[in-house]
Amino acid sequence: MKFTATTRDVQGTSASRRLRRAGRVPAIVYGGNAEPTVISLDHNQIFHDLRKEAFHASILNMDLDGKVESVLLRAVQWHPYKPLVLHVDFQRVVASQALTTKVPLNFINGDLSPAVKLHGQVISHVLTELEITCLPADLPVNIQVDLGALDANANLHLDAISMPAGVQYAGNEENPLLAAALPVGGGSAGAEEGDGAEGEESAE
Incomplete structure (x- = not known):
């Protein structure tokens, strides 16, 4: 651009x-x-x-x-x-120098997940962006998060997704919670994580 x-x-x-x-x-x-x-x-x-x-x-x-x-x-x-x-x-930006920045998370296939399709739950996107480090040539526009296998009341953490080539997570939290499947009308599958997630977003 x-x-x-x-x-x-x-x-x-x-x-x-x-x-x-x-x-x-x-x-x-x-x-x-x-x-x-x-x-x-x-x-x-x-x-x-x-x-x-x-x-x-x-x-x-x-x-x-x-x-x-x-x-x-x-x-x-x-x-x-x-x-x-x-x-x-x-x-x-210097091509030979790694940079640290935040990129948005792109959630896909939430409507196909067992949590939504079979159990009628909603998926909360706990994080919307991720801090990463990489060389300028490897900088992704976004990082894809596939929710297609998310089951009822389940959580999806960073270690469950594949990072783009040359990209490393640079945040402070060791294995952050990215998304959680929640019952409609209340409850919190991620309560034990202490994330305070809200189920305001249905799956995309």
Whole structure:
């Protein structure tokens, strides 16, 4: 995915306000083998880009004043109640350096699982993203979690899925709970895990 950015010389609160009034978003790009650079983005473009899942978990091509750099989205600051992007952070990506980031989990086949199909339960997605480490070339857009074999009142932990090639889990919890099958109307198959999962989501 590609987006366009422009370097900016003036910093500070007043300068940022002027940028926003002009339909621009103040941002910064840091890391790699260069000094941090303050930049600005077109608000409409970045607003729509941020609505795409892939923009949050992909290596992005940033066209900065005609020079393309590989970057990763790191942080977004939103207005507290308006649909406005206030500030964005990007990190430069170096092909030979491993990076640590979070990628979304893509749950599949939940409606085919025994828990749902035979027992009428719902599947709670306890985690929606996973912290990983890998080289930039191995960064997945998402990690697939197959729920097709999940039985009634069962839990699915990280060790039950296959990670993409070159990708390693980088979170603090040793074997996190990813999903749990729960009875409709209450109960918690994962209560002993202490995860506090809620069964608000039915299987996808």
